[in-house]
Amino acid sequence: MGILKKIFGKKAVVVEKTTPKASEYLIDIDPNSDSLSKAFKDFYQNHFINAYGLSRNEVDTYFFDSMSENDKEIAKRLIRQNLRLRQSHLFKAAGILKDKEALPILYDQLNTNTDLSWLLVIGQAIWRINGDDIYSKLLRQLxxxxxxxxxxxxxxxxxxxxxxxxxxxxxxxxxxxxxxxxxxxxxxxxxxxxxxxxxxxxxxxxxxxxxxxxxxxxxxxxxxxxxxx
Structure with missing residues (x-):
């Protein structure tokens, strides 16, 4: 996982480097459809068009709470079918959305990665979904x-x-x-x-x-x- 440290005045800010390309993603919906809410479109914009703000914690993530249940199911599916691209903001979204169907992919990623930074992101997502104690063990390793x-x-x-x-x-x-x-x-x-x-x-x-x-x-x-x- 790429990690950047930037200095603003005397304050050091550490951010994860996330530079996704829209063409990489498997998208099987029309994100501009009138049937989708503004909250969903903001979710889509920040996860599949430009995730840089998310990586810097500069985005109001209100959309996770504001999306309708139908929109959330679509969001879960989009996240799930792109998890193998191994991008931190997608792992985090799977956890926040508590997508149980994503667990097999998340555990596969957990078991095939060795870098602690990735493991902490993936472990956090798993913990948010099912409370797996592996996350507390990773925090102790940190x-x-x-x-x-x-x-x-x-x-x-x-x-x-x-x-x-x-x-x-x-x-x-x-x-x-x-x-x-x-x-x-x-x-x-x-x-x-x-x-x-x-x-x-x-x-x-x-x-x-x-x-x-x-x-x-x-x-x-x-x-x-x-x-x-």
Whole structure:
């Protein structure tokens, strides 16, 4: 999986490189049909015409919730019949749409890939559909991975499980060798402790390190994690 790191001012942003070509896809519908909703057409535009915004997390993915059930079934089929192209945004869509029929393809991809970055994307999709524990094992592998870029690129996934281990992982990343990962952990912990995004962070690394054994504090973070993410 291609991974890019771009610098905006002092902030480093890690994005997955996704450059799909429309001609690669197997499309058996008329995406401009009047029978399809605006939500579906926005879904189609961002998954089969230009997925760059998705790779940078710049797209409002409202369409997953707004599509009709009929549109969702069409979307699932389009995603499913193109999964073997091995593009991260398609794997993610299969998971978000909870397409059980995609599971055989996803497991095949999981078993034939060895790169952890791909495995995390595929494992996340599988977990969203059926809760397979393989995803939590992959997240533990991420923590031990030698590549700073790998941990930076997939950092946001560590809170997916929304359990005690998610909170423990956040605290463990305070000591990561990557300063960017440390900064991301501090930001996420501030977000969870406040229960919302704030322009100025309340607490620094030392404060959270002092709370590593405070079970009540960590439980409060978990409550907020389950509410707001």
């Amino acid at each position: 923590k031990e991975h030698s590549s700073d870029t790998m941990r930076e690129a997939h950092f946001d996934q560590i809170v997916d499980l929304k359990n005690k281990e998610s909170i423990e992982m956040l605290f463990s990343y305070l000591s990561d060798k990557s300063r960017l990962v440390q900064s991301m952990a501090i930001s996420k912990l501030n977000f969870l402790s406040a229960g919302k995004h704030e322009q100025k962070q309340r607490y620094d690394k030392e404060y959270f390190m002092s709370k590593k054994t405070d079970e009540k504090f960590k439980n409060d973070l978990l409550v907020n994690l389950r509410k707001i993410i």
